[in-house]
Amino acid sequence: MKKSVIFLVAMAITVFATGQNQKTNDDDVIVNPTFSINGTLIQGRNYATIDEFLLNFIEYPQESVSWETQGTEVVSFVVTPSGEVTDFKFINSACPKMDEEVMRVLRLTSGKWQPGTINGKKVPMEKEISIAFKMHRSNDFVALAKNCLNKGNQMKTKGNLKKAIRFYDQGINYLPCEPTLLAARSISRNEIGDEAGANQDWMRLKKLGFFEDNMNNNNLKEVAVVEVFK
Known part of the structure; x- marks a missing residue:
């Protein structure tokens, strides 16, 4: 089995994912956490960015390969003032084995972060x-997610909300931060009486900045992509 790892560019709206200086409405200067090993070699190599680190250490779980499971893992964690990582939360889980692999590699980065600051003071930051x-390589997650969205909308039009939600779930597994899919699922969940699920999607949209008038659609982040070829 041959493994190849590449990078894709995906839309991101979250402030904490940019790694750049940001100003709040209160004029507080916020600097997000950045991966930094300060020249320390890890297994004989130096890694300038978290992207390089992920590319080298993440492996496609064998069980996931056997089941041909794919999708996008989204995980949040807190970088402490001492540069440690803690409080891992999976926002989107493609499968448990992928969760385990992502956690394994991210734990290796603990102590190798420059902490975030507010007005120059080190603070815990997500x-x-x-x-x-x-x-x-030919699997296009954008096209797959769009197809799921279209099928979900068709089911919703026919009044089959539960099946519509299943298609939205599949699309979100490919593109967890896609606002149209999240909004469609939230509305459908609300219509079947799943207020908790609808609110969860709505809060996620809010966190992504979907409701901000000054949302910057040119704000991109890199997504590490692990590809496996048989």
Whole structure:
């Protein structure tokens, strides 16, 4: 089995994912956490960015390969003032084995972060990372997610909300931060009486900045993509 790892560019709106200086409405200067090993070699190599680190250490779980499972893992964690990582939360889980692999590698980065600051003071700050596991190079997650959205909308039009939600779930597994899919699922969940699920999607949209008038659609982040070829 041959493994190849590449990078894709995906839309991101979350402030904590940019790693750049940001100003709040209160004029507080916020600097997000950044991966930094300060020249320390890890297994004989130096890694300038978290992207390089992920590319080298993440493996496609064998069980996921056997089941041909693919999707995008989204995990948030807190970088402490001492540069440790803690409080891992999976926002989107493609499968448990992928969760385990992502956790394994991210734990290796603990102590290797420059902490975030507010007005120069080190503070605990959240970081979010997306890692897309793809079985084949030709698999286009954007096209797959769009197809799921269209099928979900068709089911919703026919009044089959539960089946519509299943299609939206599949699309979100490919593109967890896609606002149209999240909004469609939230509305459908609300219509079947799943207020908790609808609110969860709505809060996610809010966190992504979907409701901000000054949303910057040119703000991109890199997503590490692991591809496996048989």
